[in-house]
Amino acid sequence: xxxxxxxxxxHVNVNSCNGCDIEVVxxxxxxxxxxxxxxxxxxxxxQADIMVVTGSVNYKNVNVxxxxxxxxxxxKVVLAVGACASTGGIFHDCYNVIGGVDQVxxxxxxxxxxxxxxxxxxxxVVAALSILENKKKGNVKGKEVKMKGNEVPSNA
Amino acid sequence: MNSFDILKIVLVLIGAPxxxxxxxxxxxxxxxxxxxxxxxxxxxxxxxxxxxxKKDNMIVHPAQNFYVVIYVVFVILSLLMLVFGMDMLMIIFxxxxxxxxxxxxxxxxxxxxxxxxxxxxxxAILSYEPILILYALAIYLLTGTFKLSALSTxxxxxxxxxxxxxxxxxxVMNIKFKKSPFDYSTSHHAHQELVKGMLTEYSGPGLGGxxxxxxxxxxxxxxxxxxxWSSNIIIGLLLAVIAFLFVIIMDNITARVxxxxxxxxxxxxxxxxxxxxxxxxxxxYFKPA
Ligand code: SF4
Numbered sequence: 098x099x100x101x102x103x104x105x106x107x108h109v110n111v112n113s114c115n116g117c118d119i120e121v122v123x124x125x126x127x128x129x130x131x132x133x134x135x136x137x138x139x140x141x142x143x144q145a146d147i148m149v150v151t152g153s154v155n156y157k158n159v160n161v162x163x164x165x166x167x168x169x170x171x172x173k174v175v176l177a178v179g180a181c182a183s184t185g186g187i188f189h190d191c192y193n194v195i196g197g198v199d200q201v202x203x204x205x206x207x208x209x210x211x212x213x214x215x216x217x218x219x220x221x222v223v224a225a226l227s228i229l230e231n232k233k234k235g236n237v238k239g240k241e242v243k244m245k246g247n248e249v250p251s252n253a
Numbered sequence: 254m255n256s257f258d259i260l261k262i263v264l265v266l267i268g269a270p271x272x273x274x275x276x277x278x279x280x281x282x283x284x285x286x287x288x289x290x291x292x293x294x295x296x297x298x299x300x301x302x303x304x305x306x307k308k309d310n311m312i313v314h315p316a317q318n319f320y321v322v323i324y325v326v327f328v329i330l331s332l333l334m335l336v337f338g339m340d341m342l343m344i345i346f347x348x349x350x351x352x353x354x355x356x357x358x359x360x361x362x363x364x365x366x367x368x369x370x371x372x373x374x375x376x377a378i379l380s381y382e383p384i385l386i387l388y389a390l391a392i393y394l395l396t397g398t399f400k401l402s403a404l405s406t407x408x409x410x411x412x413x414x415x416x417x418x419x420x421x422x423x424x425v426m427n428i429k430f431k432k433s434p435f436d437y438s439t440s441h442h443a444h445q446e447l448v449k450g451m452l453t454e455y456s457g458p459g460l461g462g463x464x465x466x467x468x469x470x471x472x473x474x475x476x477x478x479x480x481x482w483s484s485n486i487i488i489g490l491l492l493a494v495i496a497f498l499f500v501i502i503m504d505n506i507t508a509r510v511x512x513x514x515x516x517x518x519x520x521x522x523x524x525x526x527x528x529x530x531x532x533x534x535x536x537x538y539f540k541p542a
Binding site: 099100102103127130132133134135137138139140141143144146168170171172233 | 289307309455
């Protein structure tokens, strides 16, 4: 039960327009106060439980994202916040964009919206908590995501 | 060592982390209230520690978590020595080893953030250690021995003799609790510039161990404040509470400063008023044996 009581979050911005980031930070303000659920915005992936990703992935930062994902110790949950992180959003057909976060790393929960309201993000975090507990119970480990170079794949 | 002493040890080993956990919880709750938030539940630090022990153990090299063990063991040792009223100078030495263990641990991981945090922590030690030594020196001048148990032979409480060192010790508390404006070696709030400072590369059980060490450390530090009025338990506890509230309020009304600033404050103002206090004690109360 305690896993769900103290979710520490690492916020990763991959190519986000900053709209989602501002809403994520708004969750920590006195009005929404995510800390009442025990949420802490932690700086290092090694101490995080929930990875909050905003923005669509591009070729420049795909390896950064994979690297950060690999460094979060199990059990871990990935939360894709915003239309961009879920599907690629408004940037989906840009020449440099790979697409949603789930194209690169396994995503457990999506928060739709452009940008999503802080209430929706908090709902997403709360939804991620039960997934976190289930992963611990089922002893589900995140697979290590292999890193490739920055090269553009042939299907892009 | 009689059975009463063993009971005391067990009580410290079990009671101190519970007390420290509550202190940390009250700290977070009060901070949230001062910022107009509801804040986490009171037992949040306990939930955090239990969670950390359930996480995977991700380490850079095997020796890393050994430093955590050194840290915790020596903090507990210094707390026990304080409870038994042993040699103040020795307590400071043992306590310093615990701080150094974390620094070496941070340095050994090779992360640049951990190194920056560790070197800043060295600066912190540099700025508070002289005041601690003067505290011990004052005890020696007053009682003729460094033993804390000799404090009961004094006619009035320690605070009456060394009020200026008490003021300096309040700032030492601020540095050792790693609270703003001195929270630059490791802190939850500095992650944009420092990630997690000294503790960047710790995760899971290792970090949980450090948190437990912090619980013991909080009790030890407030115990140092308690010693200023150890003859009366109620007033002694009141002094500890005052020190704790001072730390939290300072944390909330100040911003993080440069380490140079802290060094200047502690080596000029704090050290000078402490030395002035020592001189007063030397001229008026010191009785050469
Ligand atoms: S979902 Fe909208 S607000 Fe969020 S990063 Fe994409 S474009 Fe910006």
